[in-house]
Amino acid sequence: QLNMAKKKEAFLKEFKEGPLLFKPTYKFDLYSEVYDTSEKKRKPAWTDRILWKVKNIYEVSSKEGDFPEEENPISVTLSNYISHMSYGISDHKPVTGTFKLEIKPLVSDPLVTLGAEGEWSAEHDVLIRYSAVPEFPSSAWDWIGLFQVTFRHVKDYVTYAWVEDDEIASNRDSKQVYMSASEIPKRGGEFLLCYYSNNLQSIVGISEPFQV
Structure with missing residues (x-):
């Protein structure tokens, strides 16, 4: 039938x-x-x-x-x-x-490239540097989250920083954002950074893993 x-x-x-x-x-x-x-x-x-x-x-x-x-x-x-x-x-x-x-990925290159700067520790504020492609639709509600490398969902962040409110430096090529030492996990471990786009409702950039 x-x-x-x-x-x-x-x-x-x-x-x-x-x-x-x-x-x-x-x-x-x-x-x-x-x-x-x-x-x-x-x-x-x-x-x-x-x-x-x-x-x-x-x-x-x-x-x-x-x-x-x-x-x-x-x-x-x-x-x-x-x-x-x-x-x-x-x-x-x-x-x-x-x-x-x-x-298959919808884009071959990430919309945002980001990474941790310097040594990351709960003993001092830490820095993130990122850059976006020219056509990227950024928003004041975008944020960068700190995730364990084993994370499975965008809500699994340990902490996060607003890309505009927590910005400390900017030039034509990149921008710099800080995270407070009080937000960094004291136990340490392997982490990565993810850039979340409010307009696209998605993670659009992921850093290489690094140690805290």
Whole structure:
């Protein structure tokens, strides 16, 4: 039925599915691996399926006039597509898929380049130097956060500095921001700096790791 529907319905043609290398997943007697033994004796069928589609963000953007069409930066590969016959609480057997997701960077060079200056310690104020590409849409609400190298989310910062309020020096090529010694972790460790853009709602620059 699914194959017939894919031929008939245009939107389904864009979806992919892995090869069906497992037995039909319906209909089973409960708590068994025996197909339907009731009076109806339904014919075994692959009723439990996983389909996927990757939306090309460049196609969406080009329709809105923002970007030309390019190769989709997101790719999905099916690694595993199996059924689980040991489950018996339903007359269906569950199906799972394992996927590998690859995301190419949207920009080849960072919008902001930044790094820690000098020795970092909780015994004195510390300095950060950064520079941005000319077209970067900076904001007074941008900030630079200090993160442990194992951070997983933008909210995992240890401390942060506002790029405008905490600026102490500026020239054509770069700007300098300070962080107070009281904000630097005394236990030390390996850290990095991230520049967060309020306009882009994203981290747009990450420093090399360094020791505190």
